[in-house]
Amino acid sequence: MSDDTDVTIRPIEPADAGEVLTLQRAAFVQEALIYGTPDMPPLTQTLEELEAELAENLGVVAVDGARLVGALRARVDGDLLLVGRIAIAPDRAGEGVGSALLAAVERRGAAAGANEAELFTGSLSEANLRLYERVGYAETQRVPAGDGTEQVFLRKPLTRAGFRRR
Secondary structure: OOOOOEEEEEEOOOHHHHHHHHHHHHHHHHHHHOOOOOOOOHHHOOHHHHHHHOOOOOOOEEEEEEEEEEEEEEEEEOOEEEEEEEOOOOOOOOOOOOHHHHHHHHHHHHHHOOOOOEEEEOOOHHHHHHHHHOOHHHHHEEEOOOOOEEEEEEEEOOOOOOOOOO
């Protein structure tokens, strides 16, 4: 993040659901334009579904003053940290908010026993793929989405650079 921003990263809470849903919809409009459809889970998820998801979640949010500018959800499945629904306020893209959220959730995941993080994005989401590769994720699999695109799965070990479990 740039030095002139005062962004705080903290754990996501069920009380954040309304703001997270608003942020998620704003962030994923660009994805809908890229893929030519508004029929994607981040845009169709209900508040009730999101509240249930946040009841047990290792995710984090980025807050600038009173404004939520980023959110990321994650949960541990065995020794794997499943990272999803990374949403950055469109006017804050490119400031490092996504990188900061990923680093924070990777620390939380490692502390919860995960050895590796996994996330996915669509094959047309070039900015997402660049971000994930820049912060150490490597592509592991491509799954056809049935519409001419693919879901690209990426993983990152959580045992390097200070994430090693004791």
